[in-house]
Amino acid sequence: MAGLIPQSFIDEVLDRTDIVDIISSRVQLKKAGKNYSACCPFHEEKTPSFTVTQEKQFYHCFGCGASGNAIGFLMEYERLEFIEAIEYLAKNAGLEVPKTTPRSSSIEKKQRNLYSILIESDKFFRTQLRQHPEAKSAITYLKKRGLSGKIAAKFGIGFAPNSWDLLLNTLSGEENQKLLEQSGMLISKPEEKKLYDRFRNKIMFPIRDQRGRTVGFGGRVLDDSKPKYINSPETPIFQKGRELFGLYEARKSLKAIPNIIMVEGYLDVISLSQFEIHNAVASLGTSLTENHLHKIFRYTPEIIFCFDGDDAGRKAAARALETCLPQMRDGFSAKFIFLPESEDPDSMIRKMGKEKFLDFLKTAIPLSDYFFDHYSSEIDTSTMDGKARLGKVCAVPLSKIPKGIFRQLMLSELSKLTNISEEQLQGILKQHSSRAPMHSEAHKSGESNQSEAIENRNNPVNMYSKKRKITLSPGKQLTALIINHPSLVNLVDDLEVLAKSDDDDIKLFLKLYNLLKANPDYKASNVFSYWSSLDENQSELETLKYLAASELYHPPAGTGRDDDKEFMEAVDHVIQSTFTSLPIIDQAKVLVSINQLNEQQVKRLHKIHVLLPDNDETSELKGVVKQRLVQLTQEDSNGNNK
Numbered sequence: 001m002a003g004l005i006p007q008s009f010i011d012e013v014l015d016r017t018d019i020v021d022i023i024s025s026r027v028q029l030k031k032a033g034k035n036y037s038a039c040c041p042f043h044e045e046k047t048p049s050f051t052v053t054q055e056k057q058f059y060h061c062f063g064c065g066a067s068g069n070a071i072g073f074l075m076e077y078e079r080l081e082f083i084e085a086i087e088y089l090a091k092n093a094g095l096e097v098p099k100t101t102p103r104s105s106s107i108e109k110k111q112r113n114l115y116s117i118l119i120e121s122d123k124f125f126r127t128q129l130r131q132h133p134e135a136k137s138a139i140t141y142l143k144k145r146g147l148s149g150k151i152a153a154k155f156g157i158g159f160a161p162n163s164w165d166l167l168l169n170t171l172s173g174e175e176n177q178k179l180l181e182q183s184g185m186l187i188s189k190p191e192e193k194k195l196y197d198r199f200r201n202k203i204m205f206p207i208r209d210q211r212g213r214t215v216g217f218g219g220r221v222l223d224d225s226k227p228k229y230i231n232s233p234e235t236p237i238f239q240k241g242r243e244l245f246g247l248y249e250a251r252k253s254l255k256a257i258p259n260i261i262m263v264e265g266y267l268d269v270i271s272l273s274q275f276e277i278h279n280a281v282a283s284l285g286t287s288l289t290e291n292h293l294h295k296i297f298r299y300t301p302e303i304i305f306c307f308d309g310d311d312a313g314r315k316a317a318a319r320a321l322e323t324c325l326p327q328m329r330d331g332f333s334a335k336f337i338f339l340p341e342s343e344d345p346d347s348m349i350r351k352m353g354k355e356k357f358l359d360f361l362k363t364a365i366p367l368s369d370y371f372f373d374h375y376s377s378e379i380d381t382s383t384m385d386g387k388a389r390l391g392k393v394c395a396v397p398l399s400k401i402p403k404g405i406f407r408q409l410m411l412s413e414l415s416k417l418t419n420i421s422e423e424q425l426q427g428i429l430k431q432h433s434s435r436a437p438m439h440s441e442a443h444k445s446g447e448s449n450q451s452e453a454i455e456n457r458n459n460p461v462n463m464y465s466k467k468r469k470i471t472l473s474p475g476k477q478l479t480a481l482i483i484n485h486p487s488l489v490n491l492v493d494d495l496e497v498l499a500k501s502d503d504d505d506i507k508l509f510l511k512l513y514n515l516l517k518a519n520p521d522y523k524a525s526n527v528f529s530y531w532s533s534l535d536e537n538q539s540e541l542e543t544l545k546y547l548a549a550s551e552l553y554h555p556p557a558g559t560g561r562d563d564d565k566e567f568m569e570a571v572d573h574v575i576q577s578t579f580t581s582l583p584i585i586d587q588a589k590v591l592v593s594i595n596q597l598n599e600q601q602v603k604r605l606h607k608i609h610v611l612l613p614d615n616d617e618t619s620e621l622k623g624v625v626k627q628r629l630v631q632l633t634q635e636d637s638n639g640n641n642k
Contacts, residue, residue, distance in 0.1 A: 005086055009098055010071075010529045011522075013086060016093035019057045019070045019525070026077060041077060042066045043330030043404065056484070057525035060549035064329040065402050067545035069525035071532070079298045081210060082532065114237050117179035118206075118214040120171055125158025125204040125217075128166075135159045138203055141222050145267060146350055151274040155205065155249060160219060162201035184216065184232040199230070205266045207232070207284060208248040210295075215243060218266055218284065229266070231285050241289040244296070245269055246281040251299065253278035259302035261345075261361070262288070262320075268306075268345040275354045280345070288320045293327045302333045304364050306345055309338040318374060324367060325400040328407075335364035368410060371397070372417065387418040395428040472550075474574045475505025479512055480547040481567045483524050488567045489516045495571075497590055501578045508540055509574075524548040584611055588621055592628050602632055 020036060023029060029036040029052060040050035040061040049063035060067040066076065074085040090097050129135050129152075138159040142152060160167070168177065168186060177195070180186045187198050202219030209215050216232030232238060246269035250257060253273070261280040263269060272280040279300075283292060296303050305320050307313035317336055324334045337360070339348065349357045365373070375394050380386040394414055401407040411429070415422045472480060482488050495513065498506055515530060516522055522530075527548075531541040579587060591605045609629060612622045 005083065005097060007530060007533060009090075009095075010086060010533070011519075011526050013089045013093055013095060014057065014069065014071070014523075014525050014529060015521075016095070017057075017070050017089050018054070019059065019073070020052055020054050022070045022089075022092075023052055023059060023073060040064060040066065043332075045330070045405075056523055056548065058528065058545075058548055060545070064331065064404050065546070066329070067549055069528045071529055076298070111237050113179055114183050114235065115213050115215075117171070117176060117183050117185070118216070120176075121167065121180070121183070121185050121217070122156060122158065122206050122214045124167055124170055125160055125199075125206075126156060127158075128161055129157065129159035129204075132159065132161050134161045134201070137222055141203065145271070145346070146274075147267075147270060148274060151270055154273070155246075155270050156208075156214075157270075158204035158206070160197065160199035160202045160204050164196040164200065167197045167199075168195065182235065184235050184238070198232075202230070205245070207238070207243055207245055209237075209243060210248055210251065212248050212252070213237075216284075218245065220266070229285060239291075240284040240286045242291045242295070243284055244281040244292060245284060246273070247295065247299075249273065250279050250281065257300040259304055260296050260300050261304045261306060262296075263306045263345045264308070265344065265346070271346040271349055275349050275357070277349070277354060277357070287316070288323045290323060290327065293324065297327065297332055301331055302335070304335045304337060304361060307336065307338050308344070309341055313338060317370070321367070321370065321374060322397065322400075325397055326402070328367065329402050330404040330406050334367040336367070336370045337361060337364040368413065371410070372413065376417070381417060387420070390414075391418040391420045391425060391428065395425070399429045472547075473503075473505045474570060474577065475503055475507075475509050476543075476547060478567070478570050478574060479505070479509045479544070480550040481563060481570065482509075482512060482516060483527060483544060483548050484550065485563050485567075486516045486520070486522055488563060489513055490520075491564060491568060492571055495575070496593075497575050497579050497582075500582055500586060500590075503578075506574060506578065508543065511540075512544070584608055585618065585621065588612060588625055592624055605629060605632075 020029065023038075024036075027038045027041050027050070029038050030048070032051070034053075034055065036052040036054070037048045038050045038052070039045050039048050040063055042061065043064040043066075045063055050059065050061045050066075052059045058067065058069050059073060068076070070089060071082070071085045074080050074088060075082065078085075078088075080088065087097055129138060142157065147157075168180065171180060177186070181188055181195070185198055186195055188195050199217060199219040202221060205218040205220070206214045207216040207218060216235070216238040218229055218231050220229050221227075231240065234240060245266055247260075249269075250260070257279050259279060261272070261277070263272070263280050263282050266282055269280045269282050272278075281296075293303070303324075305317060307317045307320075317338070320334075321336075328334065339345070345357075348360070352360065372394075375397070376390055379390050379393065381390055391414065398407070398410055398414065401410060411422055411425055414420070415425055418425075495510065498510055501507065512527065515527065519526065524544075527544060528541065531544060579590065582590070587604070588608045591601055591608070605625060606629065609622065609625045612618050612625065614622070
């Protein structure tokens with residue numbers, strides 16, 4: 001959806017927005033030097049670790065790692081969607097959101113048409129449930145499951161008759177046919193010249209997004225045949241890894257959502273809602289994703305997973321645990337509960353009633369307990385080698401938890417279970433850490449408390465001492481420098497060598513470098529909004545946010561830093577290391593393409609000429625190298641004669 005609004009307009013909105021005004025109207029900020037500080041609104045804390053940088057228009061929390069621009073803050077704090085946040089800021093700035101660019105209007109029209117055809121499909125299925133002769137079997141089935149007409153209406157339950165082309169013929173016309181096919185409502189077999197309804201003889205459940213728009217369908221058989229459910233295929237408006245069945249209905253029913261109960265089936269969600277438990281959702285035939293969790297934690301701080309107690313349920317719980325770990329910022333929690341054999345939430349709520357079922361949910365296992373139970377299940381922790389093995393086994397998953405109080409508590413618990421000191425465990429975790437080490441590596445141990453972070457922030461020179469210096473890869477160092485000081489990109493033009501690098505950090509640097517070159521007025525806040533609009537590789541966005549916060553750890557201007565010198569030295573280092581890692585043939589091609597070679601490059605070219613093999617593949621290139629060396633010798637001779 002981000003792509004429907006021109007980036008130029010988003011930039012203008014950000015230019016007219018002061019993040020300090022946006023945040024201060026919701027959080028009490030205090031002036032701290034040139035920045036502002038507060039207790040973080042996204043996790044529990046007593047000592048302020050939340051910083052707002054007016055100059056660069058972004059915020060960063062040293063405790064939980066939350067970071068972003070004004071758009072990101074509103075999305076997180078107010079639980080808004082991207083477009084909703086833009087609309088709010090635009091209105092605040094006296095601007096009207098445009099919808100007129102050719103590309104955006106084309107995409108918007110296509111999506112609008114898909115929404116429209118799904119609305120018509122939704123009406124069709126609901127009409128068939130009321131009117132079609134075959135619907136008696138569907139109604140009988142729903143009544144047998146204990147569902148009322150009221151709850152069926154709330155969730156828009158419908159019926160697809162046992163026909164190959166009833167939907168196709170009802171919503172006839174060439175344009176509708178195309179849209180039905182694009183929305184996944186029809187199955188096409190071009191080789192057989194066949195086009196027919198995807199859903200036949202099924203109970204139909206519309207899948208709605210957060211705004212209540214139908215984006216797809218789930219269909220259930222009327223008996224126990226397999227598969228029980230089929231879902232719409234993915235389309236431009238429907239991605240299974242992003243949507244959750246029942247979330248729209250939960251938001252509509254509840255002003256505040258205390259927690260989300262994650263169940264497996266659509267009927268589980270609907271049955272719980274009928275018993276006045278409105279906070280259940282289900283994934284759409286796919287495993288839990290990070291996008292699911294992002295969406296859930298936008299509306300509630302807690303999720304309770306309901307799994308079957310069999311092997312399949314245990315495996316699903318283990319996968320959910322792994323997905324949860326990177327999202328467990330301070331203030332968020334996850335719990336796990338396993339159902340008795342042959343039971344599901346639907347059957348249990350009908351047997352137990354609401355109150356007993358809620359009491360049952362209170363027995364859910366906290367993520368911390370399930371974590372250690374899961375990883376120690378096949379380890380004898382009564383022995384020394386077992387304790388050592390547990391420490392090693394837990395290191396990788398623990399390193400995925402965002403740095404903060406929760407991770408520290410998990411580390412302390414692991415230390416108790418293994419008798420391995422926290423310091424030693426810290427060393428093991430550092431080896432496996434997969435997150436950008438921005439807000440913790442500035443501390444002595446990597447896990448110092450928040451009060452120390454505040455002290456360091458107020459003393460930037462001390463913070464930049466050898467003990468506390470942030471360690472970054474060369475590519476991340478370059479990225480950190482230009483996202484904090486965009487004008488640095490004007491110091492260098494020739495980075496063609498880096499385009500040949502396979503290093504992800506250098507690739508990210510080049511993407512940011514090219515963006516800043518094309519947009520000289522961009523600040524960090526503009527970069528965040530641009531990356532948000534890409535809808536791909538959002539891990540890059542998180543990295544950029546942490547690197548933007550690196551300036552909070554480095555000394556500002558006037559404390560001994562020379563950004564220009566640091567940048568050029570870093571560029572030279574990266575170019576040199578990238579060049580030497582290239583195959584010798586690529587090295588030769590790079591050097592002969594440079595107009596003026598320095599002394600070191602000339603020496604390297606001589607060496608390459610000797611090392612290049614004599615074969616058909618390299619003969620032409622070797623001739624070009626020789627010709628260039630002759631040219632350089634003549635130029636040197638002429639220079640000496642003068």
